Amino acid sequence: MENAPDIEGELEAHLQSKNLVINMGPSHPAMHGTVRMKIELEGETIVRADPEIGFLHRGFQKSCENVTWAQCLPYTDRLNYVSALMNNFGYLSAVEALIGLEIPERAKFIRVIGSELHRMNDHLTCVGAVGLELGGFSAFLYAIEARELITDRVNELTGARLTTSFGRVGGLNRDLPPGWIDKVLKTLDKVAELRAEVEGLLTRNRIFVDRMRGTGLITTPDALDYGFTGPCLRACGVNYDIRKQHPYWVYDQLDFEVPVGQNGDNFDRYLVRVEELKQCDRIIRQAIAKLPAGPVIIDDWRIALPPKQDVYNTIEGVMSHFKLIMEGVQVPAGEVYHCTEAANGELGWYLVSSGAGHPYKVHVRAPGFPILAGVPRMIEGKMLADLVPTFDTINMIGGEVEQ
Amino acid sequence: MSKVALDTLSVKLSQPFVERYFDRSGAEWGVVHPNALVEVVSALKHDPGLDFKLFGSMDAVDRLMLPEPHPRFEVVYLIRSIPLNDVIRLKVRVAELQGEVPELPSITPVYQGANWWERFIWDFYGIRFRGHPDLRRILMYEEFKGHPLRKDYPLRGRQGLLPERPIKDIYRGPGTSSVV
Numbered sequence: 001m002e003n004a005p006d007i008e009g010e011l012e013a014h015l016q017s018k019n020l021v022i023n024m025g026p027s028h029p030a031m032h033g034t035v036r037m038k039i040e041l042e043g044e045t046i047v048r049a050d051p052e053i054g055f056l057h058r059g060f061q062k063s064c065e066n067v068t069w070a071q072c073l074p075y076t077d078r079l080n081y082v083s084a085l086m087n088n089f090g091y092l093s094a095v096e097a098l099i100g101l102e103i104p105e106r107a108k109f110i111r112v113i114g115s116e117l118h119r120m121n122d123h124l125t126c127v128g129a130v131g132l133e134l135g136g137f138s139a140f141l142y143a144i145e146a147r148e149l150i151t152d153r154v155n156e157l158t159g160a161r162l163t164t165s166f167g168r169v170g171g172l173n174r175d176l177p178p179g180w181i182d183k184v185l186k187t188l189d190k191v192a193e194l195r196a197e198v199e200g201l202l203t204r205n206r207i208f209v210d211r212m213r214g215t216g217l218i219t220t221p222d223a224l225d226y227g228f229t230g231p232c233l234r235a236c237g238v239n240y241d242i243r244k245q246h247p248y249w250v251y252d253q254l255d256f257e258v259p260v261g262q263n264g265d266n267f268d269r270y271l272v273r274v275e276e277l278k279q280c281d282r283i284i285r286q287a288i289a290k291l292p293a294g295p296v297i298i299d300d301w302r303i304a305l306p307p308k309q310d311v312y313n314t315i316e317g318v319m320s321h322f323k324l325i326m327e328g329v330q331v332p333a334g335e336v337y338h339c340t341e342a343a344n345g346e347l348g349w350y351l352v353s354s355g356a357g358h359p360y361k362v363h364v365r366a367p368g369f370p371i372l373a374g375v376p377r378m379i380e381g382k383m384l385a386d387l388v389p390t391f392d393t394i395n396m397i398g399g400e401v402e403q
Numbered sequence: 404m405s406k407v408a409l410d411t412l413s414v415k416l417s418q419p420f421v422e423r424y425f426d427r428s429g430a431e432w433g434v435v436h437p438n439a440l441v442e443v444v445s446a447l448k449h450d451p452g453l454d455f456k457l458f459g460s461m462d463a464v465d466r467l468m469l470p471e472p473h474p475r476f477e478v479v480y481l482i483r484s485i486p487l488n489d490v491i492r493l494k495v496r497v498a499e500l501q502g503e504v505p506e507l508p509s510i511t512p513v514y515q516g517a518n519w520w521e522r523f524i525w526d527f528y529g530i531r532f533r534g535h536p537d538l539r540r541i542l543m544y545e546e547f548k549g550h551p552l553r554k555d556y557p558l559r560g561r562q563g564l565l566p567e568r569p570i571k572d573i574y575r576g577p578g579t580s581s582v583v
Contacts, residue, residue, distance in 0.1 A: 054542035061527075062551060066558050097428050224485075227458035227516035238485065240457070245488050334427035337481055337492060350462060350479060354469055363479070365460035373519040402542055 026055045030133055030388045034398030044384050049376040053402050060403040064362040068328025069095055077163040079400040082125050083118035084164045086342045092167045094338035094349035099331055106294045107171035108249040112287045116280040121150050122343030123273040126395040131202050133388050134211050139201040146194035149187045169329050170304040171297030181288055188281055195277055212267035216378045216390030227370030230345025232394055235261035235268035242341040254286045269393040303329050328357030344368055344395050366400035405491045408453055409433045419443050432492045437507055440495055444510045455491055457483040458516030463528040467554040474498035476505055476530055509535040527552035
């Protein structure tokens, strides 16, 4: 009986514990199949997180340096495979800036329409996936149904569902297919309905809001310091959108607003994306109403391929075709930095040409790269469960981050 | 573009630029002396008149195949200012001395966003950043030898961690690491 106090003491003794290091990904559904997170846990709290990337590295830059300027285009599809058109057009605009080229008005409008369709695609995927990974499967299905409609329109426009390779240096490789505009307008109506469904399921959903509000927080100075752009930066309350600050194509002729958040948390990032979906709808409708007639590609056979009847019937046509296919567009030696606003932020291109038919250097500033670099800051000291919505709302795309 | 910022820096610091020139789009670049780099970027970030707070990106160029291959590397810095609505384009030239790893001061203490880009440049060009907190490879694996975006690294210089079967590529010949 004299041992009783000791047993009592042992029962009350503090359990020995130690920090646990776990691997999340790369084959984990919430890591989108490409990122490995090395997480040190104390209980359920993340002490340290170290994202390891590169599982999807394909040597994008090295490949581009060894093909012609036009042949890089299919590689750019694979950067952000959810919104390939924006990569295509961003890259082409950078090459055009390097040449010093102005593209036809109609091509600019079609580039805006294509980009905004794919911006919707990207935001729908992101919003739907957040719903899915927080347990709301139906929201995901509505979002994917809307995305499928957009993908069908893109398929009709470009001939491919994902890897569009649309556009050429100097404009576009083909005009809109007949009847496409009407289909797009009908699609927009349907997408608006589906978007309302998604919003109805998520925005005021208690469980969803509790998981999203106040998690994945980043302060504005930190966001700027890391180089956040796009919806992730705007959710912090910074009104910064390249479409407004440095208008390219015809964005200065279109009337739209840039939604800005307040708190820099997951919920604000979600709201900014939902609001941007509505703005995309507005932009596309205006661009369609203002769409001018005319050519979609410049008439300069040193840069753009000649029409097929000229290739078959004239010697000049054959020669230009041959030169362009075999040697590529002759871009003058020099360098340029050009950027466009992609779905997740600033998509920048720093191109160097040595005057040969192929790029000397293709630097791509993928919007997801700096955002992913900031993820440890957003989740360290927070619960493990907050990692999933945080990783979703930043909408990191493996293809562009890992090149 | 960026003229105001470059002028302000020239006045504020003594001779930070080796050269200033215009690129194809008419934007102005400042070539910074490596020793003045940290001073320049600190001024950019902290000077209230400049306020370049939004870190853009970094990359390097290997000039080996250009008409003027010396100095061999150029590291490019793109930083944004939201109040000035401007991008500043900076560049530092780094020579590769015989048997030495090219080196630059790290700007990660100033901009956290530079952390991953400096790792990227180390990984792909082999430029070491002095004072970087954690200079590891970022996309390639630790066992990888060499720096793949250098112009003297072969296009098909594969380094598989597991032995590859000698499957022939019908266009470019055998494509295994043992052949390259």
